[in-house]
Amino acid sequence: MIPVFAQDARPCDPPNSKKAEKLVKQAREDIKVRKFMPANAALKEAIELEPDYAEAYYLLGLINVKRIDYNVKAAETYLSKAIELCPQVDVYAYYYLGDIYFGAKKYDLAVKHFKEFLKDVDKIKNDKDYNDASEKYNTVRFFDKSLNAPVPFDPKPVRGVSSPLDEYLAIISPDNEMALYTRKIEYRQKAGWESSAKYIERFVFSKRLPNGDFDNGEFMPYPFNQQNNEGGATLTIDNRELFYTVCKTNTSNYLNCDIYTSKFEGGQWSEIKNLGANVNMPDNWETQPTVSSDGKTLYFVSDRKGGQGGYDLYKTTRDSNGVWSKAVNLGNAINTPGNERSPFIHTDSQTLYFASGDREGDDGQYYKGHQGFGGYDIFYTKMNDKGVWEKPKNIGFPINTEADEASFFVSTDGKTAYVASNKIKGGPGGWDLYYFELYPEARPEKVLFVKGEVKQQDNNEVVTEARVELKNAVTRKVTQIPVNKETGQYVAAIKFDADYILTVKKDDFAYESKYISEKDTAFEKPVAVDFEVKPIEKGKSYRINDINFETDKYDLNNQAKLIIEEFASFMNDNPHLEVEIQGHTDNVGNPDYNLFLSDDRARAVYDYLLKVGIDKKRVSFKGYGITRPIETNATEAGRARNRRTEFYIINK
Known part of the structure; x- marks a missing residue:
C-alpha cells in the first residue's frame, strides 16, 4: 500500500471500459437499498474488465463493511487496494479503514487513516461522522502514544490483606501501620433443611507486622459491620477519626448509601454518626469518602441530580465548630458526562487520584469519561497555587488497562501506590490489593509527616494546654499542630520543601524545640519527635x-x-x-x-x-x-x- 499521506487533489482516472463504468453505477444504486449480492457480482465483473478500477474496489470494501456478517479482512483488502490505486477515491475509505485498524488494535495505522479522513472536511457527509472520527482519532492517538511509552509497573500482592476472597476499597493509614478495606465473604442462610449462600461485604482492618506484611485481618468491631454493605473508609492523619460508607435498605426497599463518621475516644470507637443533610441526600448515593490531612475537607462520590454526569466527585468543608458545609461539585475540570469514582486525596492535600469511565445513560446513549483505555481508568490532578485543579492526567499503561482499575491510593511518602484488581496475575484470587513503586511524574508533593507526644519530664504525665508549632525555615510561615488533650499526642503532615523547626509551647514551661532538616530526613517513615518539657524554675x-x-x-x-x-x-x-x-x-x-x-x-x-x-x-x-x-x-x-x-x- 502506498503511504496514505500521498493524497493529491487529482481525481481518479476514469475507466476505459464503458461497461465497467455502467456496472459500478448500478452497484452504487444496489448498495443504497442493501442489495449487496448483485452489487458484489457487478463490481467483481467490473474489475475483470478494468483491473485498476479504484471505485470498484472501494465499493466492494463498503459492501463488506455494511453487511451483517461484516467481513473485516475482505473490507481491509478492498479499501486498501482502492487507496493504493487512487488516494482520492473516497474520503470514507480512510474512515472505514481507520475503524478497522482501531478494532484490530493497530493504532498507528488507525491514527494515519483517521487523520486523512479529517483533512477533507468538505467531503464528510455530516457532523455525526466528523465527531465520531474526531473522537476515535483522539482515542487512537492516545492509545498509540501510551502503548509505545509504557510507565513502570511491577505489582505485587499486599500479603495478609489479599486472600482468595475479594478485597477492595482499601486504604492504608497515613502512618503506614494499618490497612482498612472491604472483604466480600460468603454468608449461608438456612431455610428448613436447606441453606442458600449469598455474599456480603465486611469492613476489615489489618495491622502491619514486623516483617512489613499485614496480618490476615479482623472485622472492625462494634459499632461497625451492623449492615451487610459497609466500607470505603478514610482516616484522619492521627488515626482517631474515621469516615466510611454505610448502605441501608429504606422503607421503599431502596438501598441507600450514606457517609458516616466515628471517633476513637477512650480506647474505643464512638457510635457512628450520619454526616447530615449537607452531605448526604435521602434518594441518592454518597460513598467513597477521602479526607484531607488537616481534616477540614472531605471528598466523596454522589449520583445526585445537577452533576456533570452519572457519578461525580463532590467536596464538603468543616468549619471551626465541626459543621460540614453544603457539598459542592468539583466541576467539569474533574467530572465528565461519564462516571467519576474512587477519589483519594493524598496527605499533601493537593494531589487527587480518582477513577473515570464511560457510562450508558437512561436514554440509551453512551457518555464519555476522561480519555482512557476502557472500563475505569485511574487519573491524577494537582491543585495549583490559586486553588484550581489542573487538567487530569491518565496515569498510564499498563497501570490502566481495558479492564476496570479502581481503589487506587498512594502512601504518605509518595513512592508506593496501591490498586485493587481482579486481572493482575500473582494474587491469591478474585479482587486483591497490589502495591508497586509509583513513577516520579505521578507522585504527589513531598510531605513531612511528623508525630510525637508531649509529656512532662519529671512525672511523664500528659501536658494539657500545650501547643506545638511548625515553622518553615525559608518562609517563616507557622503551622499550628493540635495536641490531643487525652494522650498528649500530636501529628501533622505538610508540604516539605524546606527545613522546619518544631517548637512546643506552654505557659510557665521552658523552651523546647527540634530542628528538622530536609536533606537529613527519610520520607519512608514518619518523623517521630517526642518532647519532655520542664517547668521554668x-x-x-x-x-x-x-x-x-x-x-x-x-x-x-x-x-x-x-x-x-x-x-x-x-x-x-x-x-x-x-x-x-x-x-x-x-x-x-x-x-x-x-x-x-x-x-x-x-x-x-x-x-x-x-x-x-x-x-x-x-x-x-x-x-x-x-x-x-x-x-x-x-x-x-x-x-x-x-x-x-x-x-x-x-x-x-
Whole structure:
C-alpha cells in the first residue's frame, strides 16, 4: 500500500471500459437499498474488465463493511487496494479503514487513516461522522502514544490483606501501620433443611507486622459491620477519626448509601454518626469518602441530580465548630458526562487520584469519561497555587488497562501506590490489593509527616494546654499542630520543601524545640519527635537543641539563627525572664582553649539575641568549657551530649 499521506487533489482516472463504468453505477444504486449480492457480482465483473478500477474496489470494501456478517479482512483488502490505486477515491475509505485498524488494535495505522479522513472536511457527509472520527482519532492517538511509552509497573500482592476472597476499597493509614478495606465473604442462610449462600461485604482492618506484611485481618468491631454493605473508609492523619460508607435498605426497599463518621475516644470507637443533610441526600448515593490531612475537607462520590454526569466527585468543608458545609461539585475540570469514582486525596492535600469511565445513560446513549483505555481508568490532578485543579492526567499503561482499575491510593511518602484488581496475575484470587513503586511524574508533593507526644519530664504525665508549632525555615510561615488533650499526642503532615523547626509551647514551661532538616530526613517513615518539657524554675539550666558549630568555630549558621529567633520568641512570651546563655564543650583538646571557645560560642548566641530585639538587661553569657559535663566523656554519645548550649534562669 502506498503511504496514505500521498493524497493529491487529482481525481481518479476514469475507466476505459464503458461497461465497467455502467456496472459500478448500478452497484452504487444496489448498495443504497442493501442489495449487496448483485452489487458484489457487478463490481467483481467490473474489475475483470478494468483491473485498476479504484471505485470498484472501494465499493466492494463498503459492501463488506455494511453487511451483517461484516467481513473485516475482505473490507481491509478492498479499501486498501482502492487507496493504493487512487488516494482520492473516497474520503470514507480512510474512515472505514481507520475503524478497522482501531478494532484490530493497530493504532498507528488507525491514527494515519483517521487523520486523512479529517483533512477533507468538505467531503464528510455530516457532523455525526466528523465527531465520531474526531473522537476515535483522539482515542487512537492516545492509545498509540501510551502503548509505545509504557510507565513502570511491577505489582505485587499486599500479603495478609489479599486472600482468595475479594478485597477492595482499601486504604492504608497515613502512618503506614494499618490497612482498612472491604472483604466480600460468603454468608449461608438456612431455610428448613436447606441453606442458600449469598455474599456480603465486611469492613476489615489489618495491622502491619514486623516483617512489613499485614496480618490476615479482623472485622472492625462494634459499632461497625451492623449492615451487610459497609466500607470505603478514610482516616484522619492521627488515626482517631474515621469516615466510611454505610448502605441501608429504606422503607421503599431502596438501598441507600450514606457517609458516616466515628471517633476513637477512650480506647474505643464512638457510635457512628450520619454526616447530615449537607452531605448526604435521602434518594441518592454518597460513598467513597477521602479526607484531607488537616481534616477540614472531605471528598466523596454522589449520583445526585445537577452533576456533570452519572457519578461525580463532590467536596464538603468543616468549619471551626465541626459543621460540614453544603457539598459542592468539583466541576467539569474533574467530572465528565461519564462516571467519576474512587477519589483519594493524598496527605499533601493537593494531589487527587480518582477513577473515570464511560457510562450508558437512561436514554440509551453512551457518555464519555476522561480519555482512557476502557472500563475505569485511574487519573491524577494537582491543585495549583490559586486553588484550581489542573487538567487530569491518565496515569498510564499498563497501570490502566481495558479492564476496570479502581481503589487506587498512594502512601504518605509518595513512592508506593496501591490498586485493587481482579486481572493482575500473582494474587491469591478474585479482587486483591497490589502495591508497586509509583513513577516520579505521578507522585504527589513531598510531605513531612511528623508525630510525637508531649509529656512532662519529671512525672511523664500528659501536658494539657500545650501547643506545638511548625515553622518553615525559608518562609517563616507557622503551622499550628493540635495536641490531643487525652494522650498528649500530636501529628501533622505538610508540604516539605524546606527545613522546619518544631517548637512546643506552654505557659510557665521552658523552651523546647527540634530542628528538622530536609536533606537529613527519610520520607519512608514518619518523623517521630517526642518532647519532655520542664517547668521554668529559677536557678535551673535548660538545653537549647540543635545549635551546632563547626570544629574550632563560633560562627552561627542559618539553622542556629532560626533556633535563636524561636528562643527570642520564647523570651518575649515570658517578659520577666532573665537568663544566662551558657556554652559547654566535651573534654577533647586543651581545657583552656575549650573554655575560650565555649565563651565565644555563648557570646555569639547572646549577640544574635540582642540583634533580634532582646533587651541586654535580660540576658548575659558565659562559657564553661569542660567543667560541667552532664554525661561521661568516655563515649562519643556522651561527648555529643556535653557539647551544648543552655540557658540558665536568673529570674522569672
